[in-house]
Structure formats: structure tokens, C-alpha cells
Amino acid sequence: xxxxxxxxxxxxxxxxxxxxxxxxxxxxxxxxxxxxxxxxxxxxxxxxxxxxxxxxxxxxxxxxxxxxxxxxxxxxxxxxxxxxxxxxxxxxxxxxxxxxxxxxxxxxxxxxxxxxxxxxxxxxxxxxxxxxxxxxxxxxxxxxxxxxxxxxxxxxxxxxxxxxxxxxxxxxxxxxxxxxxxxxxxxxxxxxxxxxxxxxxxxxxxxxxxxxxxxxxxxxxxxxxxxxxxxxxxxxxxxxxxx
Numbered sequence: 001x002x003x004x005x006x007x008x009x010x011x012x013x014x015x016x017x018x019x020x021x022x023x024x025x026x027x028x029x030x031x032x033x034x035x036x037x038x039x040x041x042x043x044x045x046x047x048x049x050x051x052x053x054x055x056x057x058x059x060x061x062x063x064x065x066x067x068x069x070x071x072x073x074x075x076x077x078x079x080x081x082x083x084x085x086x087x088x089x090x091x092x093x094x095x096x097x098x099x100x101x102x103x104x105x106x107x108x109x110x111x112x113x114x115x116x117x118x119x120x121x122x123x124x125x126x127x128x129x130x131x132x133x134x135x136x137x138x139x140x141x142x143x144x145x146x147x148x149x150x151x152x153x154x155x156x157x158x159x160x161x162x163x164x165x166x167x168x169x170x171x172x173x174x175x176x177x178x179x180x181x182x183x184x185x186x187x188x189x190x191x192x193x194x195x196x197x198x199x200x201x202x203x204x205x206x207x208x209x210x211x212x213x214x215x216x217x218x219x220x221x222x223x224x225x226x227x228x229x230x231x232x233x234x235x236x237x238x239x240x241x242x243x
Contacts, residue, residue, distance in 0.1 A: 024062035030082050031056050050082040053131040057096055063103075070104040097146075107155045114152055117164040117185035118213060119145045121198035125217025125230040141213065141234045144202060147181050160190040170203065179205045192221040211236035 033052030037045040050056045059077035066072055077096040079088035089095025099112030119137075123129060126136035137145065147168035154164045163186040170179035180203050187196030200213040212235040220227045 023064055024060065026058075026060055028058040028080075029054050029056055030080075032082055048083045050080065050084075051088070054129075055088075055096070056080045056082045059097070066102075070102060072100070072102055073108075073110075074100045095146075099150075099152075105156065107153055110150075110152050110154075112150065113146055113148050114150050114166065116144055116147050116181070116183040116200060117152075117166055118183045118198040118200040118215060120164070121185045121187070121196045121215055121217050122230065122232075124194070124196065125215075125219060125228055127226070127228045136230060140215075140230065140232050144181060144200070147183065150181075157189075160188050162187060162189075170205075172205075177203050179203060192223075194219045209236055 031051050031054045033049050035045075035047050035049045035052060037047075057077055057079055059075065061075045061077075062073065064072045075097045076094045077098070078092075078094050079096045080086075081088050087093070087095065094113070097112075097114060099110045099114050101108055101110030103109075122136050122140065128135045130137050147166055149169040149171050150166050152164060152166035155162050163184070165184040166182070168181035168183075170177065170181075172178040182201045183199065185196055185198035187194065189195075195216075195218040198213075198215045198217070201210055203210045213232060214234075215230065215232040217231075218229045
């Protein structure tokens with residue numbers, strides 16, 4: 001009963017804001033590019049690609065002030081394959097992000113499908129920001145960009161320090177460890193330097209092994225140029241990451 005009451009309270013807060021233009025925003029990106037791939041086993045390929053630099057997307061996000069310090073928030077974001085008119089992430093309706101949460105001076109708690117703290121660390125240390133062929137996600141292993149069934153806490157910024165911790169429930173009856181994912185990061189940012197340490201631990205669906213990823217990412221802004229650094233250690237078997 002308590003669980004139902006909490007869920008209804010959060011859902012109810014957004015039911016009253018659905019028609020408030022000041023609280024809800026619609027946003028998106030349409031990115032298309034001509035791509036030539038060489039060296040494939042099947043031969044060279046020329047194609048039109050959606051999301052060559054930035055993922056094509058359509059999103060809805062909103063906030064509602066609950067008190068002088070607390071607000072509710074939500075994000076629903078779908079990935080669009082603009083070249084063919086379909087959806088990415090296996091056809092999920094809101095495969096990029098889908099979560100609801102509360103934000104206060106203590107930080108932010110969100111529930112739903114979200115980016116892992118590990119991926120956000122890698123993205124921040126990537127000069128291509130996870131776009132184009134040189135994207136770090138094409139070069140460095142991880143056990144997922146996003147997490148399903150996730151509760152995540154993001155701390156406020158305190159003297160340049162902040163952190164994130166997330167737990168993704170496997171939701172397998174009687175087997176709590178199957179497919180579960182744990183991800184966390186801690187970092188310091190104060191111009192011109194930013195440094196962050198992240199960790200991922202994902203249990204496979206058979207509950208026989210787990211993959212572990214540790215990443216140190218850093219940037220230094222020289223104004224005329226910016227330096228990027230990422231060092232990672234990966235342990236355990238390869239796992240199929242969530243797109």
C-alpha cells in the first residue's frame with residue numbers, strides 16, 4: 001500500500017502540470033549524414049545515417065514546484081531513425097530516457113530508464129561527445145550506456161565535488177542478482193580542470209558471472225585548446241550492453 005501511495009503521489013503531481021506550458025518543454029534534434037564505410041567483411045558501404053554526430057531524438061521534459069526547495073521532474077525521450085522513419089533502441093517508445101524524480105537541496109533521486117554514471121563520465125572525457133566515428137563508446141568497453149528499472153541518486157555540487165550512484169533491478173523473480181547493474185561515479189570540477197572516477201558492475205542474465213568496468217576521465221581547458229584523457233580497466237566476460 002505504501003508503494004502504491006508514493007507512485008500515485010508522483011504521478012498525480014504531473015497530471016496537474018500536463019497543461020502548464022511553463023512547466024513542460026518539447027525538444028529535439030534531427031541529425032542526418034552521408035557515411036562511407038570501408039574495410040567491412042561484406043565490402044564497402046555508402047549510406048544515409050540518422051544520428052551521425054548527435055543522436056536524432058524527440059523529447060518531453062517538465063518540472064513542478066512542490067515547495068520552496070523541492071520540485072518534481074520527468075523526462076521522456078525517444079530515439080528516432082530519421083533516415084527510415086522508425087525508432088532506435090530496439091523500437092522502444094522512449095528508449096533514450098524515461099524517468100521521473102524529485103530534486104531538493106539534498107540532491108536528485110530519479111526512477112526509470114537512465115544513463116549510467118559510467119557512460120556520463122566517459123561522455124564527458126570524449127572530445128567527440130559520443131558522436132562521429134571517433135566516439136569513445138566505439139573504442140572503450142562498458143557494460144551499458146543506459147540502465148532499466150533504475151533508481152539513481154545525484155548529489156548537489158559541493159565545493160566542486162559531486163557524485164552519482166545508481167542501481168538497476170534485474171527484476172527476475174527469486175533471483176535478485178540476475179541482470180542487475182550497479183554504476184557510480186565521483187568527480188571534481190573547477191575551471192580549468194575536471195576529473196571523474198566511475199565504476200560499473202553488471203551481472204549477466206544467467207547469474208553466472210559479472211563484468212566490471214573502472215574508468216578515470218579528465219579534461220583540462222587551456223582556452224585555446226582542450227585536453228581530454230580517459231583510462232579504463234575492464235574485467236570479466238563481455239556482456240551485451242543496453243543500447
